[in-house]
Amino acid sequence: MKNLKKTAIALLVATVLSGCGGGEEETSTGGSGGSGNTVQNVNVGFNRASFDIKEGDAGNTQVKLTFQTNVILNNPLKISYVSENGTAKEGSDYTGGTGEVTIPKGSRSADVTLNVIGNTVHQSNRDFKVLISSTEGEKMTVTKGTDSQTIRMLDDDPEPVVTFSSDVLTVHEDIGTIEVPLELDRQSEKETTVRVTLSGLTTRDVDYTVTGTDIVFGALVTSGNYPIKIQSDDLVEGTEDITVTMSTVVNGKLGTEKSMKVLITGDLKLPDTGYTNFYNQGEFNASAPDSEHPYQDGHYGLDKEPMHSGNGYASFVYQKIDNAGNPMSANATDHSCVYDQHTGLTWEIKAGIRELPADKLGDDDNTNNKDEKIAYGNQYWGSKRNQYLWNNPDSKTNGGQTGGILDS
Template structure:
């Protein structure tokens, strides 16, 4: 809606109106389709915990305007609520009940279109767990074993739980420990509480076996129980076991055996079992030695110290390296304690040469114009652990079918790559710290030329250092630039006004891009086309295709880069509801390995026939082709104004008519409200007469006239009366020097208040000539 007030009076406007026609005459559905349908993009919700604050967002996209949110099915966990927003709604609160809650969320845009999403929130109760402590029993007295009960996560309520001990292999009756029970209370926010159990020491030999008892939790309030705790009373009356280090010089190949000795400090009274495993250090498992993981066992009841062995296979090589190490670790002893649980195995080197190698090949896609892709060659120093001195090696980047034109070279297919550090240089592998890798970075430059794969090489030479004990292995690498530019065919769009008569010729341009070099054509390229009706049709004489409705375009071995299809647009004077019409040309069946990048071109015939005529007894105040209603309410009081100040209400026509039932003229329903004056010659009864007047300013849009028959011209000329004339317009309201909040695209937000009688507004006020004329009474 648009009213443009003109000179000297005042107006109040209040509306939130989505344009009946989008720019160019498109419908609301077209406008919304351009923004995409509303959809909910959140697919899952986070889990929650009872009595712990929860919050997670749900996001929607598309549609028109702001969203309203609702629960379409199921139920939220008790304690959680849904709060709407655009584009995001929030589910928050403090859940009070555990469980799995399935529900459906609906988001609705301002057009009434909506989307739904099924979601689930899993709510669990906080969990109480107890740890598994271990203490040595000692030979006498009592030892304190502390159990810690943990609450996860912390919540804002008090949590209570009972605990009690129970025998497993340890016995409270035999005084291995003292039976204990009690209760724990977690204040809000607390996460742990502890209690002690006394373990009784003794000198009894218990066959080297640890003894255990458990702590059972029960009677939890506001939490679940996650299990029981195990208290372990470690037997400290055991024999001790140790493992010794070992050393071996490797060979140039094959395997040799490194033996580790495991011994007990005293004879065992029971079978002793100890697990062992190897762990890499500077030596590499699988390359320098064979991983071993097994168990060593000692026979009981012998009168002398016992010894056992662990054998590890060592792999020979010809690598120049310092001595390398790995470890053998003892674990999980049964019938003994571990005095020394780790041994180091040292592999000494027998001397070899260091070696330099470059990646044999690297590749990268070239990309499009202005794009660049790094291609990295790695040069590696191997067969070495230490260097006597630095090693240096020279490199050269050499053109092949790919060429280097320097940074910033032309994007014409001759500048395939750049080397920021230079096409020649030197790499250094330092001895301290030891550097074993260097890189050469090639920048691959994109282009739009359909070409084959191209390559270049990176060569190494001039190796020096390490006292001469260094050799070149792989000395040349090939870089391949893979072309990603198959020929492609596309078609453009056009738009034109239809005109009143005659025909206008428009052309669709079909283009071949990413083509093979015309100097070396490899293939013919062609594509079929079909002229297709849309809302514009050949049958209605909206357009014609003089060259035929279908055919084939031939691009002549890639030399011809563009071809055209002519369309004649026929003018007419018919009214088409202010709606543009479209037709299209569809491409298919490309040949020569070409791809279709744009399948269809759209031709838009823009309507230039204006609005449909409105019946002479119907008034249209905003030029949308729909009849509008104006009515006066001269007895309305206005806050802060005079009694019976009066208002005029304007109701704009709606597609499909006004809603059924009575309409109350109020700010909630009326599209425009014009308020009577409250200054100068203000008088009650604004709106005594209110009516539409046919177009007076030649813009094709009708005006509004409002009468006030008791208007005072001055203290002498009273009741001269006044008639206000407000001019309708499509473009909105002319505010003169006053400023309102900026509206969004396609709508003006209200309420908007313009006081009548203010000179800044260019509406017209006609006054009576003399006292008691009462102009505006009819």
């Protein structure tokens, strides 16, 4: 009986020990169990596969990347990550794409910050990736979930606006080739092409020549020029103009001022005043100016030398011409006009009242006593009271008035 009790006690102790699991280790399959010898199954990755951000105009814009796990960690997990260029390049478009971060024990996530570099260049959207390169942690089996994240940099810069650098460019016809300057208000990674049209008082291939109608701005270039070759001639003429107008633009926008003028100064000059004396301390007919009033009219022009080589008063240099504009000798008596070679002014020689042929006079016609002009064949009889005798249908040079044979 005594031995039976000892056996029963031994069996009871063995049963209790067996229920406590004995002395064997257990391998965890996940969860947040205690530390000790437990091995966790951990899945780690980015919290999203892609992320969009506007680049900004300057400086750095921060991008936060989040690494996360599927369980609360029993031990720290170190993650190494690297960047991979796409259309965005590290150093010029972004920084901080390579490094390490640790998710601490008792947590499920950790953040890192990258910088996107802003600019004002008009360009396409760009992108780059950040990838998990390796992980390191004790007592855990690590697998990767979303192991890369694509960052898309959204361009927030508008297309460049093209304008002329100046409103007016004044040149002389002897200048040769000129450059009409244009500019973009910002850089663009794409070529910008501007097409222009030409108009004005000038005639293409007579007063000027061009080789095309397009101005191309290369990538990242903000200034350009449109060449125009000005043609020189021997004509004495007034100021002419070329109106350059931007009509279309590719990869850009037209500014509000779409036109500019090239003024080609003429050969015509204002006549001098004929005044050759000076103001000097209250005297208006002095032979020299005082020191307080230099650069007076008497210093300048042909009239500063009364005996200049011309044959007219003050600044005029006269030339007799016939009715076709051909020069005649100084002693000619049948000239039609007098032309001033200095100013380009022309004066008509007014004829006295001339008799019409007898066979052209009517019985009651008293034409020779009237202040009017009568046309007969190719001849015109003009009164001295008439103010001009001309007709010019060319709208480029007639000042808006064609005139007429019978105008007065």
